[in-house]
Amino acid sequence: MLSEAFKKGARRFGIDVERLFKPKPDGEDASVPATPAEDAIVKETMASSLAKILTSGIGVVGEFYFPVELTGGSCPRVVGEEEEIVWNAAAEACDSERIHVVWQAIDNRIWYLAVRSAEMASHPNSWCPFGSLLPGMKDAQPAPICYTYYSDEAATMMTVTADGLQIHRGMSSVVRAKAERTARELNDAPIVELVPDRIVKLTPAPWYSLSLFEDRARRILAAVSVFIALGIAGVAFVVWLLATMVIIANHQTLAGAEE
Helix, strand or coil: CHHHHHHHHHHHHHHHHHHHHCCCCCCCCCCCCCCHHHHHHHHHHEEEHHHHHHHHCCCCCCCECCCCCCEEEEEECCCCCHHHHHHHHHHHHHCCCCEEEEEEEECCEEEEEEEEHHHHCCCCCCECHHHHHCCCCCCCCCCCEEEEEECCCCEEEEEECCCCEEEEEECHHHHHHHHHHHHHHCCCCCEEECCHHHHCCCCCCECEEECHHHHHHHHHHHHHHHHHHHHHHHHHHHHHHHHHHHHHHHHHHHHHHHC
16 A cells, blocks of 8 residues: 555656646746646656656766667557556567666657667766657657757667657768658658757756566565565474474373373
């Protein structure tokens, strides 16, 4: 009961924080508290990995970094099961059950970015600017849209449509040509190039470490350990009880013989 109450409280706190980060329409007073009905609507329409991080404690956010094996996508949403849905999709895409993700659920879809946790070991506390631009995030622009980032080594592009998200990485010339072609196919969708001056204005969305298989294994192992310990304690009690009965029987036999 206490665990369930804590989960509900943590989820509500995450919703309140997301409401804080969500931009307000012009003229709306952000200081006016939401009604219970509005809280229910927000709870049903929005959730994200940011809320998970904020309710578990957030560390220092370092420099931005675009992972080499970055992947992303969009999935249908089931309210309350967003994390498991993201893990299943991202783990399959990354071919690893230990992943780092950034996800945002809004309305009936979940948008996510993911990368293997092994790749992030050499870039701890980094964040990916694409994660701050997922639909529903504070700095995101309306879809369809193409976001690009060019570096000396390679270029990365994230294409967001009304119901999909794709990540492409390659040589700068190849990615630039693909961005232009994709924009034309999406009825002249805007292309936003992420340069350092633009990136520093984004609100960082930290990676969220997710390993449901390991978590489940640890829970199962803990449960098995408890049952084994209880079993050993039960056997020890039975042995002690039998030994006590034998000792009492011997004392009674010796007492009868002396009489």
